Amino acid sequence: MSELLNSDKAMKSVKRELDKMLGLDSLVKDHHLRNLKYLDAVIKETCRLHLALVTRTANQTCTVGEFTVPQGTEVVVNGWAIHRDHQFWDEPSDFRPERFLDDFMGGGSSGFRYIPFGSGRRSCAGVHSAERLMKYVLASFLHCFEWKLADGEGGVVDFADEFALLIKKKRPLIAVPTPRLLARPELLA
Numbered sequence: 001m002s003e004l005l006n007s008d009k010a011m012k013s014v015k016r017e018l019d020k021m022l023g024l025d026s027l028v029k030d031h032h033l034r035n036l037k038y039l040d041a042v043i044k045e046t047c048r049l050h051l052a053l054v055t056r057t058a059n060q061t062c063t064v065g066e067f068t069v070p071q072g073t074e075v076v077v078n079g080w081a082i083h084r085d086h087q088f089w090d091e092p093s094d095f096r097p098e099r100f101l102d103d104f105m106g107g108g109s110s111g112f113r114y115i116p117f118g119s120g121r122r123s124c125a126g127v128h129s130a131e132r133l134m135k136y137v138l139a140s141f142l143h144c145f146e147w148k149l150a151d152g153e154g155g156v157v158d159f160a161d162e163f164a165l166l167i168k169k170k171r172p173l174i175a176v177p178t179p180r181l182l183a184r185p186e187l188l189a
């Protein structure tokens, strides 16, 4: 939501897709989700820029590249740097959902350049449920309401974050909704 409120272009593209796929007289239903390709790309791009930590503990001493990792070492995978590496991503700091419009898989099949849900045997067990839930909630929020930043927020989202297992915003987003499906107000009752 923060990234969309900061990008007119992406917000317009999401709404165009929602209007095309649902019209203005229907709530988001489960069967709509598979057709919302741009929204999918928005979520993937958001997970690229704002991801959780992946850690591993070495159960035996091993060598990774030129480094010896002693048994018991906790290794934190720097997904933040991988997701912003110029070698893999054009203009990596930009929010550009279009880069994910082709079907794009993460983990090993992306050469480990995209790992918001980790990778391998211990990757996120809830990835499919998380992706569907995020898509459903975001699609519903954006289809039913117009959103703008609250007065006093300076007109631009502050992306400063706090370091934690899940990186979170220093200042919570405060956005104000107004109803969008005005032709069918009873849908929002």
Ligand code: HEM
Binding pocket: 052, 053, 054, 055, 115, 116, 117, 118, 119, 120, 121, 122, 123, 124, 125, 126, 127, 129, 130, 134
């Ligand atoms: C946006 C939402 C989510 C993100 C970004 C996320 C991300 C992650 C990451 C990065 C890991 C570590 C993967 C690794 O070490 O390779 C993980 C593990 C895990 N996640 Fe999620 N997750 C999300 C939502 C969920 C949900 C909704 C569930 C449950 C329904 C879930 C269940 C789990 C479990 C059980 C593990 C541990 C898997 C294991 O160690 O074998 N996650 N998740």
